[in-house]
Amino acid sequence: MSGREGGKKKPLKAPKKDSKDFDEDDMAFKQKQKEQAKALEAAKANASKKGPLVGGGIKKSGKK
DSSP states (O other): OOTTSSSOOOOOOOOOOOOOOOOHHHHHHHHHHHHHHHHHHHHHHHHHHSOOSSOOSSOOOSOO
16 A cells, blocks of 8 residues: 555646637737626726615605
8 A cells, every 4th residue: 555545646737728829800809808897897997876766666646
C-alpha cells in the first residue's frame, strides 16, 4: 500500500489557453456589450430610486 493510493487524486493540469487575436468586429462587439451593461446598470439605479410602478392590487371604491 503506497501513500498515494487512497484519498483525493491530484487533478491534471489544464492546458494553457492561447491568447486569441481579436479583429475589429470582435472589439466592436465587446465594446457594444460593455456599453449595454453600463446602460443596464444605470437603468437599474434609476428604477431603484422610484417606488413601485403599479399603485396596488385591489382597487377599492369610495362607497360603503
